[in-house]
Amino acid sequence: MDSLSPQPRLRDQFRAVIRVNHYSIRTEKSYWYWIRYFIRFNKLRHPLELGPAEVNAFLSWLATDRQVAAATQNLALNAIVFLYARVLEQPLGEIGDTVRVKRPPKLPVVLTHTEAMRIIERLAEPYHLMASLMYGAGLRVVETSRLRVKDLDFDRQIITVRDGKGGKDRTTLLPTSLLEPLRQRKQRIFTAWKAQDIFFAAPVSLPFALRRKYPAASRSLEWQWLFPSLNLCIDEDGNGVRHHRHVSSVQRAVKLAVRAAGIAKPAGCHTFRHTFATELLRRGSDIRTVQTLLGHADVRTTQIYTHVLGQGFAGVQSPLG
Structure with missing residues (x-):
């Protein structure tokens, strides 16, 4: 049978x-x-x-x-x-010579500090705070959206990024200027959660089988999303759960803010991460430290930002001075 x-x-x-x-x-x-x-x-x-x-x-x-x-x-x-x-457990083996794409990597679009702040200032909450984290901590937009209450360490000023690109965890800095806004946001979440506000009646979504292993986690304060979605979604078991703010809404808000700020660059959410890296290098930070904060596996990935700054020219000056 x-x-x-x-x-x-x-x-x-x-x-x-x-x-x-x-x-x-x-x-x-x-x-x-x-x-x-x-x-x-x-x-x-x-x-x-x-x-x-x-x-x-x-x-x-x-x-x-x-x-x-x-x-x-x-x-x-x-x-x-x-x-x-x-x-399928049937490895392909040799597939022969394919036509490979050979395009040289392009330099990333970066903003000046002034341009980044002009964009952020035109964003309403929670997008203002989310963009500030992308720029101030070098977070990707999906990493920012997925932040939970437990990921903030105010004492050590550290943000823990869980399941980042490649499934890797890492820590990055929590900007001093964002300590108070984030504390206030956490306090608002705590107050509403403790008062059993209707917003927190539904459990939060959890990764894979974690909700079965720790069934109480989905209703705990620590696992609450820092930037929750306003609407519920249905998980694989058919239950209504609250997910994080969708990245597309953040991207849309940032695009509108770039336009409103009059920035003539094809900037988006990821541009804040590029700008974070270039600003750190411009201010004298060690490239290995920047590599760690960004979560790059290879320092050569980080070195692209030295080309953006023109730091790869070994002090050579133009004949015009």
Whole structure:
């Protein structure tokens, strides 16, 4: 009878494997996006019917027809390799020579300190505080949105970033100027939570199986979102839970503020993180310290900001002075 039982859908197989291996939800979504893209490219044939030749053709098509960035092509490859090696347990092996995207990395857009503050000043709460954290602590927009009450250490002035890019945890500095606004926000959350305000009647969303392991955590103060969503969403068990503020709303608010400030640069939320790094280097911070605060695995990633500042010229001056 067991041999006749239906096999789980590929989507369910993929989800089970990626969560057992503790990949982040963003990695899960991006991997599944490219796996689905690969399947659609091959006219909905099951991956077990495909092989290295089809993978090669798909990656080459992304480079030549879609003209994707090198990082995007690598992400698609990583997703497909994960599917075959970890989910289907049939590693691809050699896929041959694909057409690789060869585009030199571009310098990031950065703001001056004055420009960054002009944008932040035009934001209403909670976006004003969220943008201040992105600029003042070098946080990504998703890291800012996911902050919980327990992630703030006021005594040591440290912010703990959980499950950041690559599933890594790190700590970064908590700006002195944001101590009081954050204390006030935490106090407002505590007061309403203790008074059993209707806003806190629903539990907060928790990662993966944590809500089963620690069922009380979803209603505790420590696990409350610092920037909660105004509306509830439905979790995988069909229960109404409160999630964090969606990153798209933050991005939209920042874009409007950039326009209102008259900044003639293609700036967005991630620009605050770039500006954080360049400002630290401009003020004399050690590049290794900046690397740690940003959570970069390789210092070469951080070194791009020295080129933005022109610090890679070894003191050479123009003939015009």
